[in-house]
Amino acid sequence: xxxxxxxxxxxxxxxxxxxxxxxxxxxxxxxxxxxxxxxxxxxxxxxxxxxxxxxxxxxxxxxxxxxxxxxxxxxxxxxxxxxxxxxxxxxxxxxxxxxxxxxxxxxxxxxxxxxxxxxxxxxxxxxxxxxxxxxxxxxxxxxxxxxxxxxx
Amino acid sequence: xxxxxxxxxxxxxxxxxxxxxxxxxxxxxxxxxxxxxxxxxxxxxxxxxxxxxxxxxxxxxxxxxxxxxxxxxxxxxxxxxxxxx
Numbered sequence: 001x002x003x004x005x006x007x008x009x010x011x012x013x014x015x016x017x018x019x020x021x022x023x024x025x026x027x028x029x030x031x032x033x034x035x036x037x038x039x040x041x042x043x044x045x046x047x048x049x050x051x052x053x054x055x056x057x058x059x060x061x062x063x064x065x066x067x068x069x070x071x072x073x074x075x076x077x078x079x080x081x082x083x084x085x086x087x088x089x090x091x092x093x094x095x096x097x098x099x100x101x102x103x104x105x106x107x108x109x110x111x112x113x114x115x116x117x118x119x120x121x122x123x124x125x126x127x128x129x130x131x132x133x134x135x136x137x138x139x140x141x142x143x144x145x146x147x148x149x150x151x152x
Numbered sequence: 153x154x155x156x157x158x159x160x161x162x163x164x165x166x167x168x169x170x171x172x173x174x175x176x177x178x179x180x181x182x183x184x185x186x187x188x189x190x191x192x193x194x195x196x197x198x199x200x201x202x203x204x205x206x207x208x209x210x211x212x213x214x215x216x217x218x219x220x221x222x223x224x225x226x227x228x229x230x231x232x233x234x235x236x237x
Contacts, residue, residue, distance in 0.1 A: 034237055050236070051161055053229060056213035081236060093237050113237060119215065121229075122236025123161035134162040137206075137233030 002077075003061040005052060007084045010094055019076050020098050026075050030105035031096045032113050038088035040135065043128040048135075050083040050092070053121035057081075064115040068097070071111070072104035079112060081122065111148055117141040153178075153224050155186065159200075160231035163207065166200035176222075183209045184218030186228060206233050 002019075012033060020026045036048050065077045078096040086092055093116070097108040124135040158171045180189045187209070191201040201207060209216050210229040222228065 052236070053158070053160055053210070053213070053231070056210055056229070059213055060215075117237040118234065120236050121160065121210070121231065121234050123232065124235045125161070134232065135235045137235050 002079070003058055003065060004078075004080045005054075005057050005061075005083055006080065007082065009082070009091060010080050012091075012094060015078060015080065015094060016096055019078050019096050023075055023098070025100060026098045027100045028102040028105040029096060029098045030102065030109040031094065032109050033091055034093035034113075036086050036088050036090045036092055040126060043126070043130060045088060045126045045128055047085050047087055047127045048092075049085045049125045049127075050081075051123045051125065052081075052083050056121050060120045061116065064112055064119060067115070068108040068111050072097075072099065072108045073101075074099050074104060074108055077108065077112065079116070081116070081120070083122070114141070114144045114148060118145045153180070153222065155222055155224075155226045155228050157186075157190065158227065158229040160229060162232050163200055163204045163230055166196060166203060168196050181222055182218065183211060183216050183220045183222065183228065186222060187218075187230065190230075201230075204232055207231070208233060 016029055020029055038045055061079050075098045080094040082092050095109050095112045097105045099105040118141050126133055126135060154175050156173050159167045164170050176189060180186050190197045207230055211220050212227050
């Protein structure tokens with residue numbers, strides 16, 4: 001299991017190769033790459049700056065990965081999240097889940113992203129032609145997380 | 153009781169600092185009480201907390217509800233809803 005918070009870009013192919021290297025039991029690898037868009041809420045985005053809570057960020061991500069591992073059969077999970085100033089088309093986040101079968105890998109990947117969006121302490125600030133603004137949290141993200149909660 | 157208070161993102165900008173150590177009175181024992189006590193100190197805290205919708209908190213780097221208990225030298229962070237990913 002690995003969680004990284006970094007300024008540098010990442011190489012998806014190399015990360016996936018490293019994650020499953022030497023494990024012939026892995027039959028499925030699902031990955032998600034989040035990318036900075038050039039348009040948000042009707043404004044052109046020139047740059048996006050990611051702030052985070054050092055220490056808590058890493059433990060929150062590790063906790064989310066632990067929950068995923070308790071829920072599905074996974075050989076390994078990787079989360080990389082970038083911080084600092086990014087631009088449209090830049091990669092921002094990577095989640096990779098390796099399992100024997102695709103069902104667990106897909107589900108875990110989506111679960112980790114849904115929890116990351118609502119529980120990991122990152123904040124985005126955009127620069128647009130009108131100036132800078134903090135990005136608002138979306139209710140749809142909370143709804144996406146809540147569907148994983150046990151039904152009452 | 154002394155606690156270290158951290159602010160992030162829009163709330164950090166509105167308060168004008170990223171952290172401070174405060175000595176709170178005996179009747180401030182929970183996260184919600186600390187938030188109200190900070191906001192009642194005057195500016196910039198009053199406006200900063202009033203203008204930040206749905207303030208969330210963490211105690212010792214774990215998400216915490218309003219009712220979470222504080223302790224001596226706790227690290228208490230206040231911030232807007234998170235927007236990573």
